[in-house]
Amino acid sequence: MRRWAVMFLLSCIVMGLPGCMSAGSVPEDYYYRLPVVRADNKVVNGADRIAGNYAALVLQGKLAVHPLDMSGIYRERSLLYADSSTPLEIRRYYYRHWINDPVYLIQDHMVQYLQTTGVALHVGRYSEGKRFQYSLTGRLLGFERVVGAGHPEVVVRLELEFQSEAGAEPHFAPLIETYEERIGVEGESMHATVHAYSKALVGIYQRFLISLITSQQGATAKL
Numbered sequence: 405m406r407r408w409a410v411m412f413l414l415s416c417i418v419m420g421l422p423g424c425m426s427a428g429s430v431p432e433d434y435y436y437r438l439p440v441v442r443a444d445n446k447v448v449n450g451a452d453r454i455a456g457n458y459a460a461l462v463l464q465g466k467l468a469v470h471p472l473d474m475s476g477i478y479r480e481r482s483l484l485y486a487d488s489s490t491p492l493e494i495r496r497y498y499y500r501h502w503i504n505d506p507v508y509l510i511q512d513h514m515v516q517y518l519q520t521t522g523v524a525l526h527v528g529r530y531s532e533g534k535r536f537q538y539s540l541t542g543r544l545l546g547f548e549r550v551v552g553a554g555h556p557e558v559v560v561r562l563e564l565e566f567q568s569e570a571g572a573e574p575h576f577a578p579l580i581e582t583y584e585e586r587i588g589v590e591g592e593s594m595h596a597t598v599h600a601y602s603k604a605l606v607g608i609y610q611r612f613l614i615s616l617i618t619s620q621q622g623a624t625a626k627l
Contacts, residue, residue, distance in 0.1 A: 431498075467518065468528060587604040
């Protein structure tokens with residue numbers, strides 16, 4: 405009898421026979437997307453207060469947003485986390501995934517946001533063969549959920565680089581800066597965590613725009 409039970413169990417494992425185990429014993433996969441975003445007047449008003457005339461920044465041409473450069477575990481679709489007691493150790497959630505590679509999710513998210521700011525006559529995804537006057541590239545340096553000390557928070561760290569292409573008029577000075585945002589999660593759910601990721605990304609976009617305005621005004625003042 406014991407031998408029959410062992411053979412039956414092995415058959416279930418090898419062939420995946422239905423009915424061998426209850427559905428509840430199989431972990432379910434969950435997939436997440438970033439919410440649709442649009443700029444509000446806060447970034448424009450904040451830029452006005454900090455750096456003067458926001459309208460002077462408007463790029464008279466097309467801005468191409470490239471997919472971010474990512475390496476190692478950040479290229480994977482699994483959501484990542486770190487314990488606050490061991491922040492140098494990054495782990496993955498095995499049944500919690502992004503619906504697409506983060507490199508493309510963040511690119512789309514950034515394009516959505518920048519399109520609504522009026523920062524350029526046109527903002528779109530980079531496509532080889534298409535002409536554009538300005539480019540935005542970058543690297544993803546941190547994109548994880550931190551747990552273990554009170555409510556969880558998300559940490560997003562991006563290096564962004566803005567450049568004017570040859571023949572762009574006006575020709576803006578290049579800018580490269582690294583930004584980090586930490587946003588507390590409103591609750592314990594992964595759904596709330598995804599919203600916190602979106603807020604962190606938007607915070608970085610806003611800081612980037614203000615950096616861009618400030619750098620261009622500084623360059624103009626030196627002329």
